[in-house]
Amino acid sequence: xxKLDNISKIxxxxxxxxxxLNEIDLHVxxxxxxxxxxxxxxxKSTLLxxxxxxxxxxxxxxxxxxxxLTKFSGKQxxxxxxxxxxxxxxxxxxxxxxxxxxxxxxxxxxxxxxxGKERRELAAAALESVxxxxxxxxxxxxxxxxxxxxxxxxxxxxxKPDIILADEPTGNLDSVMGDEVxxxxxxxxxxxxxxxxxxxxxxxMAKKTDRLVRLYDGTQVA
Amino acid sequence: xxxxxIKLAWRxxxxxxxxxxxxxxxxxxxxxxxxxxxxxxxxxxxxNSPNSNKDDLILIETLRLQRVHLDTIxxxxxxxxxxxxxxxxxxxxxxxxxxxxxxSMNNGIGEEFLSDLPSSxxxxxxxxxxxxxxxxxVKVSLETLYADANYWEVFDHDILEGRVFDxxxxxxxxxxxxxxxxxxxxxxxxxxxxxxxxxxxxxxxFKVIGLYEDKGKIIPFISPDLVIPYSNMTLANQDSxxxxxxxxxxxxEPGADPDVLKKEIETAATLVPMDHPTKPDGYNELIxxxxxxxxxxxxxxxxxxxxxxxxSVMKWVLLGLLSFFIVLxxxxxxxxxxxxxxxRSSEIGVxxxxxxxxxxxxxxxxxxxIIQTTLGGLIGLGIAIAYIKIFNNSGFLGSSTMVFNxxxxxxxxLITIVFGAVSGFLPAYRMSKLNIVNALKENKL
Numbered sequence: 001x002x003k004l005d006n007i008s009k010i011x012x013x014x015x016x017x018x019x020x021l022n023e024i025d026l027h028v029x030x031x032x033x034x035x036x037x038x039x040x041x042x043x044k045s046t047l048l049x050x051x052x053x054x055x056x057x058x059x060x061x062x063x064x065x066x067x068x069l070t071k072f073s074g075k076q077x078x079x080x081x082x083x084x085x086x087x088x089x090x091x092x093x094x095x096x097x098x099x100x101x102x103x104x105x106x107x108x109x110x111x112x113x114x115x116g117k118e119r120r121e122l123a124a125a126a127l128e129s130v131x132x133x134x135x136x137x138x139x140x141x142x143x144x145x146x147x148x149x150x151x152x153x154x155x156x157x158x159x160k161p162d163i164i165l166a167d168e169p170t171g172n173l174d175s176v177m178g179d180e181v182x183x184x185x186x187x188x189x190x191x192x193x194x195x196x197x198x199x200x201x202x203x204x205m206a207k208k209t210d211r212l213v214r215l216y217d218g219t220q221v222a
Numbered sequence: 223x224x225x226x227x228i229k230l231a232w233r234x235x236x237x238x239x240x241x242x243x244x245x246x247x248x249x250x251x252x253x254x255x256x257x258x259x260x261x262x263x264x265x266x267x268x269x270n271s272p273n274s275n276k277d278d279l280i281l282i283e284t285l286r287l288q289r290v291h292l293d294t295i296x297x298x299x300x301x302x303x304x305x306x307x308x309x310x311x312x313x314x315x316x317x318x319x320x321x322x323x324x325x326s327m328n329n330g331i332g333e334e335f336l337s338d339l340p341s342s343x344x345x346x347x348x349x350x351x352x353x354x355x356x357x358x359x360v361k362v363s364l365e366t367l368y369a370d371a372n373y374w375e376v377f378d379h380d381i382l383e384g385r386v387f388d389x390x391x392x393x394x395x396x397x398x399x400x401x402x403x404x405x406x407x408x409x410x411x412x413x414x415x416x417x418x419x420x421x422x423x424x425x426x427x428f429k430v431i432g433l434y435e436d437k438g439k440i441i442p443f444i445s446p447d448l449v450i451p452y453s454n455m456t457l458a459n460q461d462s463x464x465x466x467x468x469x470x471x472x473x474x475e476p477g478a479d480p481d482v483l484k485k486e487i488e489t490a491a492t493l494v495p496m497d498h499p500t501k502p503d504g505y506n507e508l509i510x511x512x513x514x515x516x517x518x519x520x521x522x523x524x525x526x527x528x529x530x531x532x533x534s535v536m537k538w539v540l541l542g543l544l545s546f547f548i549v550l551x552x553x554x555x556x557x558x559x560x561x562x563x564x565x566r567s568s569e570i571g572v573x574x575x576x577x578x579x580x581x582x583x584x585x586x587x588x589x590x591x592i593i594q595t596t597l598g599g600l601i602g603l604g605i606a607i608a609y610i611k612i613f614n615n616s617g618f619l620g621s622s623t624m625v626f627n628x629x630x631x632x633x634x635x636l637i638t639i640v641f642g643a644v645s646g647f648l649p650a651y652r653m654s655k656l657n658i659v660n661a662l663k664e665n666k667l
Binding site for chain 1: 224225226229230233234237551568569571572573574575576577578580584657658659662
């Protein structure tokens with residue numbers, strides 16, 4: 001499904017070069033739930049951003065379903081992200097001016113073949129699947145942290161992406177809410193066969209996934 | 223998608239109240255001020271009754287007599303005369319003497335030399351005088367216009383009651399007058415049934431034969447308090463064959479070049495005999511000082527002897543003011559938008575992560591700005607209409623009135639929206655190029 005081929009990421013300033021990722025080779029098969037762990041600053045999020053095409057590697061190749069994406073234009077990357085990828089962020093990143101259902105609808109806005117009514121229905125179904133059907137009209141500031149993350153999950157799955165990339169999805173939640181969110185992700189992975197790559201600091205959460213990859217100073221160590 | 227953007231724009235405006243207030247205040251204030259200035263100018267310079275023919279009028283307020291003589295000036299030069307080199311020390315030059323006599327014209331000159339010009343379709347002679355009358359012991363000043371019967375064709379006053387005087391009444395020097403609603407109120411205390419009543423002026427009783435609506439213009443001959451046939455004046459007392467009491471307005475064909483009529487007026491001046499016994503000594507050239515209505519107005523403000531130069535200066539000043547009032551708030555709006563859009567960088571990051579293209583981001587912010595400027599424009603319209611009403615009712619502007627111009631509003635509104643769109647586009651375009659990861663790091667959501 002996702003193949004990272006000799007990926008490196010180097011940040012350059014006038015005076016210093018920092019290697020965030022060093023020659024990473026990683027294959028994530030379809031339907032796998034993979035977690036990435038490592039100390040702060042080891043390059044976990046950078047790796048996830050590169051897998052999610054939010055950032056480009058300095059060297060190396062990214063292949064999804066055998067298709068190389070490093071040569072894609074900005075517009076092609078945007079379309080690819082919209083159709084194939086879903087994102088869950090540690091700090092939710094819900095848009096405060098939009099209601100819950102409008103937030104969930106967001107990825108569908110950028111698809112030309114979906115009517116407003118259809119968008120609404122899909123967003124409602126996504127909210128239903130995370131148990132927030134009754135919060136459609138609420139605004140993000142009216143929700144708890146756990147509810148916000150469930151809305152973020154609904155937003156990530158509404159476009160039925162093949163891959164979900166989650167950057168510390170339970171990092172801002174207490175253990176009960178964290179478990180709730182994790183249960184949803186596991187259910188999603190099992191039922192829809194959605195490939196999930198999750199960055200986490202929480203060993204307990206990582207143990208619930210199919211495979212664990214560890215990074216240290218930008219290098220894959222396990 | 224568009225409806226979603228509109229909904230979002232509305233919510234953003236509602237949520238960020240202070241920013242919305244500042245932006246809307248800037249836009250509406252600018253547009254409101256522009257509308258008020260233009261409404262004032264429209265009232266003064268617009269083609270409104272009784273001045274609907276304004277653009278076709280050429281005014282002659284002054285007849286100038288001047289001395290033109292040939293001077294010799296010393297020069298040291300070598301010239302060829304019949305193939306022979308001659309050392310010459312003098313040269314003749316046509317130099318105008320400093321002596322000039324500017325005054326209004328004798329009606330006879332106007333009738334004889336300016337009443338039949340090829341490009342003039344109508345003309346009127348008039349002069350004004352102010353009389354004080356007493357109504358129940360209270361002094362009322364009446365700006366009186368003595369005019370010929372053509373006056374009513376050149377200036378289209380709205381006649382509310384009765385009629386205007388005709389050529390026969392003019393020739394017979396009938397003691398009749400047409401009065402304004404202002405005069406009717408001041409003199410009779412009413413505008414009802416004033417026709418056939420009399421007003422005593424300068425020891426004579428004049429019968430009111432008509433009533434016209436007072437439009438409150440600054441220019442006395444356009445908005446007099448009352449109009450009387452000028453044959454009631456003692457015309458023999460005028461200064462000379464040349465100078466006298468009168469101004470003249472000539473009307474050209476609509477759309478015709480005013481310079482053609484001005485040229486004909488210039489030529490007509492050369493036909494006036496300069497040997498009349500009443501001519502003051504020393505003057506050998508006569509000029510009718512002609513100008514368009516706009517030139518006259520500009521000259522009244524700027525004061526240059528050259529009316530066309532005054533108009534040109536006034537146009538540049540107005541253009542400068544207009545640019546100032548539009549460009550400055552636009553820059554301010556761009557500045558506000560930069561900070562507003564930067565504040566929403568993490569939203570931009572999220573949208574781009576979920577597949578928004580650069581174009582989608584730019585469109586979203588441009589729509590937000592268009593909605594904002596449209597709102598500001600509508601508020602500006604409300605402000606302008608309210609202030610125009612207040613100014614017109616309060617008499618704050620003296621005899622001037624403001625006239626709201628829908629066409630100008632539409633133009634300024636469109637310009638404002640274009641500026642709004644541009645002021646949203648530039649920062650949005652910049653932010654749309656933002657790296658997603660960096661945008662998300664802002665984390666202001």
